[in-house]
Amino acid sequence: MGILIRNATAGDEARFRELWASYLDFYQVTVSDEISASTFSKALSPDSSIFMRVAEVDGRVEGFALCLTHEGTWILGKDLYLEDLFVDASQRGKGVGRALLQDLVDLSKANGWSRLYWHTAETNATARKLYDSFVQSDGHLRYRITIG
Template sequence: MANKATVTVRAAGPKDEAAWRRLWADYLTFYELTLDPAITDATWAKAMSDGSAIFMRVAELDGEVVGFTMSLTHEGTWITSLDCYLEDLFVDETARGRGVGRALLDDLVTLCRQNGWSRLYWHTAEDNAAARRLYDSYVETDNHIRYRIEF
């Protein structure tokens, strides 16, 4: 069994930019995606802006940032408070199996409860077995299928 260590999850701040950019690049590689650098720059700016619904949390092991979540809140038609959508969750390959992903999800669950948000939801690739094992330990899939038109 992999060594379990204490994971600290906190709001991301300007000092986390270099670590996040390294993890973000690995995340994009994992999903075989290429984004214009301007999109990465804009994503960072939104996550750091108090005026954006997007917020970032980072996970630290031994003082090193090894994972992040990017989420946003939004209104909905079937709820009276806000929904929280977990758009991105990534853990550095060297830190996997050490409770980092679970700590990041637990942190979002706590934030949702503290803020009175109605729901936390996310999706993942169907073949992402490792992530799905973690996610399945929280809740069963709701059997919705995603459709997306890109412009």
């Protein structure tokens, strides 16, 4: 099984929508179709700091990573924030998530970005096992106030 990691293209939208729906179901959240369409559009736009990498297995997109770069106050370069990572359930444990994460590490090095960071639910044991194989949690907690 060959895993190809590449930038998302317009032709990936239908499969992204399927995976995105499963991702939202996993986290038991709902977002509007407008937000989903906007997310995909931003990920393809050269004017957005958001981008998407997809994992292809045997010619089929089986996972995605939605990320954005931003400046930081404790660094000279940019941070890479991995906002969403998802792999189709049929492909978990087969190296797809690892390939996506390693790709982001490699992109960070190639682009001179200072840090790569992300968060996940404490209860997401499958993802945490993968993430812990890259780096241990830094012990920070996330707080979020939803406005509007």
